[in-house]
Amino acid sequence: DAKTTQPPSMDCAEGRAANLPCNHSTISGNEYVYWYRQIHSQGPQYIIHGLKNNETNEMASLIITEDRKSSTLILPHATLRDTAVYYCIVSGANNAGNMLTFGGGTRLMVKP
Amino acid sequence: NAGVTQTPKFQVLKTGQSMTLQCAQDMNHEYMSWYRQDPGMGLRLIHYSVGAGITDQGEVPNGYNVSRSTTEDFPLRLLSAAPSQTSVYFCASSYSTSTGRKLFFGSGTQLSVL
Numbered sequence: 001d002a003k004t005t006q007p008p009s010m011d012c013a014e015g016r017a018a019n020l021p022c023n024h025s026t027i028s029g030n031e032y033v034y035w036y037r038q039i040h041s042q043g044p045q046y047i048i049h050g051l052k053n054n055e056t057n058e059m060a061s062l063i064i065t066e067d068r069k070s071s072t073l074i075l076p077h078a079t080l081r082d083t084a085v086y087y088c089i090v091s092g093a094n095n096a097g098n099m100l101t102f103g104g105g106t107r108l109m110v111k112p
Numbered sequence: 113n114a115g116v117t118q119t120p121k122f123q124v125l126k127t128g129q130s131m132t133l134q135c136a137q138d139m140n141h142e143y144m145s146w147y148r149q150d151p152g153m154g155l156r157l158i159h160y161s162v163g164a165g166i167t168d169q170g171e172v173p174n175g176y177n178v179s180r181s182t183t184e185d186f187p188l189r190l191l192s193a194a195p196s197q198t199s200v201y202f203c204a205s206s207y208s209t210s211t212g213r214k215l216f217f218g219s220g221t222q223l224s225v226l
Contacts, residue, residue, distance in 0.1 A: 032212040043116075043202050043217030044155070051212070087154065099145050099170065100215060102155040 004088045009107040012082075018075040020106050022088030025069045031092045033064060034100060035073045039084040044102070047073065047086075078110045114138050118203050118218035125193040125225045133188040133221050135203030141216070143206045144186040148172065148199040149220075155202060161186055193225045 005023040012018040024033065034049040048055055048062045050071075055062045061074040075082055087105040119134045137144065145160035147170075157170030161180040175197060177189040186205075190197060200222050206215045 034212070036215070041200060041220065043204070043219050044215070045217070046214045049212050049214075099143075099157055099160050101157065101171075102147070104154050 004090055004103055006086075006088050006104070006106045008104065009109070011109050011111055012075075012078045014080060014110055014112050015077055018073075018078040018082065018108060018110070020073040020075075020086050020088075020108065021070065022072070023070045024088070024090045027068050027090050028092070031090050033062065033068075033071050034089040034091065035060070035062065036087045036089065036100075036102070037082075037084040038087070038105070039081075044087065078108075080110050080112065082108065083110045084108060116203055116205050116216050116218035118201075118221050120221060121219070122222050123224070125190070125223065127194060127225060129193050131190050131193065133190075133201055133203075133223075135186045135188065135218060136184050137186075137203075137205040137216070138184065139205060139207075139216065140183060141205035141207045142183070143208065143213075144180065145170070145204050145206075145215075146176070146178065146186070146188045147202045147204065148197075149202065150199050158188065158201075190223075195225045197223065198225045199223060 035047040036044040038044045050062045064071045085105040085107050087102050089100045116137045142163050146158040147155040149155045156172050159178040161167045167178050200220050202220050203218045204215045206213050
């Protein structure tokens with residue numbers, strides 16, 4: 001699976017959009033970009049994933065650049081409950097065991 | 113719908129003791145896995161299973177055993193606990209689709225080895 005690079009920490013004002021970047025310059029054609037988050041030592045929670053096209057669900061939007069070498073997770077109206085560590089993961093659909101490799105992530109602090 | 117259930121939530125062991133961390137899922141997922149998370153670190157894969165009767169090693173398997181006799185259960189056994197195994201352990205289950213996969217995590221077991 002390709003490696004990812006994320007900033008270690010970010011701040012965001014409550015009510016504003018949080019834009020979390022992720023670089024994955026070695027991504028290959030069949031690899032997906034996944035985002036998970038972990039709130040205060042709870043189990044990680046799935047947010048969203050995509051292959052090429054931008055994706056949106058009830059939690060967030062995922063913007064993937066045309067060359068697929070980077071992506072941005074957007075939380076449109078961040079709340080204090082969005083304070084968490086956000087993990088960007090790149091993995092192929094044929095990854096053995098269906099497992100994902102979690103790196104260090106970005107610690108997002110949403111401030112009042 | 114309980115999802116992924118881990119027991120116990122907290123455990124303290126003495127060096128050399130053995131124990132089993134339990135994990136059960138009720139979503140009929142074929143894939144299950146165990147991760148450990150040390151303070152301030154990401155998750156590291158210990159063992160995983162692609163179905164009943166099939167297991168394989170992850171990134172950090174030493175000192176741990178697993179088995180998968182049923183689709184629902186995936187226990188993690190510590191054979192002889194060491195202080196280096198002090199960590200938070202997460203179990204996850206997942207299914208595969210043509211558009212990727214989602215992992216569903218349990219709430220974790222916090223283990224301290226003295």
